[in-house]
Amino acid sequence: MKAARYGYVSAESAAQACGLLHDGGGMAKVLGGGQSLGPMMNLRLVQPELLVDVRAIAALNHCSATADAVALGAATTHAAIEDRKVEDATQGLMPFVASAIAYRAIRNRGTLGGSLAHADPSADWVNLMPLLDAQIVVLGPSGERTVRAVDWMLGAFTTVLRDDELISAVRIDRLSERARWSYYKVQRKAGEYADALAGFVSDPARAVCRGLIGATDGRPHVFAAEPLLDRWDADYAHTQLRAAGIKGDTYEYRIHAVALERAAAQLRQKVAVAP
Numbered sequence: 365m366k367a368a369r370y371g372y373v374s375a376e377s378a379a380q381a382c383g384l385l386h387d388g389g390g391m392a393k394v395l396g397g398g399q400s401l402g403p404m405m406n407l408r409l410v411q412p413e414l415l416v417d418v419r420a421i422a423a424l425n426h427c428s429a430t431a432d433a434v435a436l437g438a439a440t441t442h443a444a445i446e447d448r449k450v451e452d453a454t455q456g457l458m459p460f461v462a463s464a465i466a467y468r469a470i471r472n473r474g475t476l477g478g479s480l481a482h483a484d485p486s487a488d489w490v491n492l493m494p495l496l497d498a499q500i501v502v503l504g505p506s507g508e509r510t511v512r513a514v515d516w517m518l519g520a521f522t523t524v525l526r527d528d529e530l531i532s533a534v535r536i537d538r539l540s541e542r543a544r545w546s547y548y549k550v551q552r553k554a555g556e557y558a559d560a561l562a563g564f565v566s567d568p569a570r571a572v573c574r575g576l577i578g579a580t581d582g583r584p585h586v587f588a589a590e591p592l593l594d595r596w597d598a599d600y601a602h603t604q605l606r607a608a609g610i611k612g613d614t615y616e617y618r619i620h621a622v623a624l625e626r627a628a629a630q631l632r633q634k635v636a637v638a639p
């Protein structure tokens with residue numbers, strides 16, 4: 365099947381893109397890398413009247429770095445992160461995660477902003493950004509606003525983004541050189557969306573110690589990870605799995621529990637360095 369007829373504009377500025385989205389009244393859609401939108405249009409799950417291509421907008425391609433944080437433009441591709449063509453604030457965590465998103469052809473075109481806007485609960489950035497406590501910068505007709513990644517998703521494929529807004533950048537605080545991280549996905553084959561995923565970041569120099577349970581039916585669950593840092597605490601893990609909305613004694617529960625336990629074990633294998 366092919367997509368229904370649609371119009372196309374390559375926007376030159378964020379203001380032009382927001383204006384087109386506003387005028388489109390919900391029938392205009394942002395085009396990022398097209399790696400999710402394209403298949404959805406071909407299946408006619410969505411039938412926008414106008415695609416507003418945002419890849420040529422300078423602000424969405426701009427990446428900047430300070431001593432404390434890195435800001436990546438929303439049009440940054442998964443491949444650019446994997447290849448470290450943009451600065452990494454995360455001591456290798458983001459390039460590691462990027463390298464296991466789908467297949468290289470998809471990574472060459474798929475974007476950070478597109479993935480966050482799409483908000484598939486099994487996708488990687490929408491789970492990792494809350495673990496990193498990143499901030500998502502959104503542009504709309506009334507200017508710029510910043511949303512904490514933990515507040516981004518309202519549910520599966522649903523975010524706080526409005527129809528006439530676009531994501532312009534993502535700000536990620538730097539981890540220190542002594543930071544430890546782990547990230548574990550359960551997937552049927554390499555390149556497929558995760559059935560379960562879990563991760564940890566421990567960085568005492570930045571007072572960061574978080575765990576993640578992702579690829580649930582809804583929002584990612586980020587929790588205080590201290591009780592799982594030194595040993596496996598099954599009761600605490602169970603409490604967090606239930607808080608993530610995963611029902612006990614099911615196949616789903618088991619794969620999430622395995623992902624969490626393996627991610628915790630991976631973190632423990634990375635020996636902590638005294639601050």
Ligand SMILES: Cc1cc2nc3c(=O)[nH]c(=O)nc-3n(C[C@H](O)[C@H](O)[C@H](O)COP(=O)(O)OP(=O)(O)OC[C@H]3O[C@@H](n4cnc5c(N)ncnc54)[C@H](O)[C@@H]3O)c2cc1C
Nearest residue numbers: 394396397398399400401466474475477478481487488531
């Ligand atoms: C076979 C396959 C396997 C995949 N496996 C994985 C995987 O393992 N992990 C993973 O994370 N992802 C996976 N993906 C998804 C892939 O990462 C996509 O690149 C991503 O979901 C969408 O990014 P995009 O830039 O292509 O966005 P598009 O497809 O262009 O757009 C997706 C949605 O986001 C909106 N949008 C795009 N850019 C913006 C913006 N800047 N501001 C506001 N809205 C915007 C669009 O309007 C649309 O609603 C897979 C995709 C395929 C086809």
